[in-house]
Amino acid sequence: MRLNLYSTLLVVFLMGFFGNISAQENAVDNQDLFNEFTYRQGNSYRTASGKPGPEYWQNEADYTIEATLDDIKNTLSGKLTLTYTNNSPETLEFIWMYLEQNRFTEDSRGTLTSPITGGRYDGDTDGGYQLSNLKATSGRKTSSKHIITDTRMQVWFAEPIEANGGTAEITMNFTYKIPASGMDRMGQLQTQNGIIYSMAQWYPRVAVFDDVTGWNTEPYLGAGEFYCEYGDYEYKITVPATHVVVGSGALQNAKDVLTDTQLKRWNKAQKSDATVMILTAEEVGLPSARPKQTGTFTWHFKMENTRDVAFATSKAFVWDAARINLPEGKTALAQSVYPKESAGQKGWSRSTEYTKASIEFYSKNYFSYPYSDAINVASNVGGMEYPGVSFCSYTSREAGLWGVTDHEFGHNWFPMIVGSNERRYAWMDEGFNTFINHYSTLAFNKGEYPSMLSNPKMITNYLSWEKTEGIDTYPDVSNAINLGFVAYYKPAVGLFLLREVVVGPERFDAAFKSYIKTWAYKHPQPTDFFNHMENVTGENLSWFWKGWFYGENTIDIGIAGVKPQKNKEGYIISLENIGSMPMPVMLQLEFEDGSTQETQLPVEIWQRDNAHEYLLKTSKTLKKVTIDPSKKIPDADATNDVWMTAKE
Structure with a gap:
């Protein structure tokens, strides 16, 4: 009898408790957005911390x-x-x-x-x-x-x-x-x-x-x-004597295939930060441009611990080179080969300068370039990468030539050093590379050329398009119209958001560089990347991977209203998550006295509801509230991102 009484009282209490909760909150079930992914489990080959396991x-x-x-x-x-x-x-x-x-x-x-x-x-x-x-x-x-x-x-x-x-x-x-x-x-x-x-x-x-x-x-x-x-390569290419050959790896017999003049220029370029001509446009086609004009030459190359090799050959090549300065006093050689018609300071005559700058930036900021040479080839190929060799369009000029050169050489880090599976997971090389291209472009000549990641809002129309696809879509399956977003731009924007908004540059950079070092010359899977980034940054990012990498969600966070607190100093700022993707909220607060204040609210404010009230304690008069003042987040609707007092 006593047990039944206690049970009845407990039921009454709980009903009252949950009734109060219901009355106080108009709760929305966002649990699915924040539920754990199934990627965290590890095994002896790959650990839950995102590293190769003891039996890898x-x-x-x-x-x-x-x-x-x-x-x-x-x-x-x-x-x-x-x-x-x-x-x-x-x-x-x-x-x-x-x-x-x-x-x-x-x-x-x-x-x-x-x-x-x-x-x-x-x-x-x-x-x-x-x-x-x-x-x-x-x-x-x-x-x-x-x-x-x-x-x-x-x-x-x-x-x-x-x-x-x-x-x-x-x-x-x-x-x-x-x-x-x-x-x-x-x-x-x-x-x-x-x-x-x-x-x-x-x-x-x-x-x-x-x-x-x-x-x-x-x-x-x-x-x-x-x-x-990965493995070691030794290869020999026999071509007509009038041809020049450039290829992945180190040329083993330069003395046999170059003229004495070219060999002197070659050795000079090894020590020069300025571009040195090895074979000039005026020399192309002249008998003096090659050691002999008949028969063949065999060009001999070696490359160690690489996943592939490529080469190019022609009798039409203009050829120049310059030294690449790497960490710890090491060097490599940047080279460019191109036809006469591609030369010029607005064209391929700056290719070696671009190649050198690109390799030096990534080596300094991410992982030292491991190869002896980096060769840019003017080609009928619009842009394609191989270890130490890039094929880029012979018609590219100025910003276009910088962009394609920087992108293709950035691929030496993804997937040449970090050997992901491009045929399945294009975003793990194209997207990662597009992301690092943003920072190299900002650094080159103090921003001589623009970066497309400088305006992440460019992706908002795609995110709301009815035919959008997830990043995880295999490249051969993806709609051709979508491939540029699925493989390149959307994953790059995702990494940009992680670095600039979600975890911050310091923690992101430490985790990203650790990922590169950990998986250099190995075969990471998507789960290895997710696990590694989470363990090094110390953040549970399942909501981000699901929403951005495996979902087709949109971001739309707005200001629902601002009102003064009754009988107290300060304001209640009402925020709403209208989109399907939660994000931290960056607020800029402007006051009547001209001062400003910035506050970032964590993503967890959306765990239980799509509405949140932020209490701003201040004795100042609030003039304006702006979400994401730096415009880093691709918010679908900018019209609800700003609140101002009526007189404004």
């Missing part, structure tokens, strides 16, 4: 390649030797390799899925690999069994590659027609003095086998880029 592994791919360019037939032929090291905990009966030149055939998946109206990722359809003499050796046995499917090839071993350090060797000969139109990533540019060949995806390369997906075998379709293993 990745495989290694070392290449030796010898290739020859035929500038009459426009073909490349070569022999490849791949030494593959299996550091995984399981034996491998086969490996997958990419044959990306097979994209340039009539029946490739990429060709058949391209819109008939055309687009950026159109390409030739009369190419593709011809392979011969394929041998795969593991242990004491050799196999030639392989299956080619579109842009992938499965190579089988007679004896599986042992786990935890077993090795295999794969050799093959290859040849293909060099596409003139190479999906804006490679190809041929006809100039006044000859063809410029921009050579990328130019050899069969192994796919990544990782602890998350196993074999990553997404076909090469168009928008999706690359995911590569």
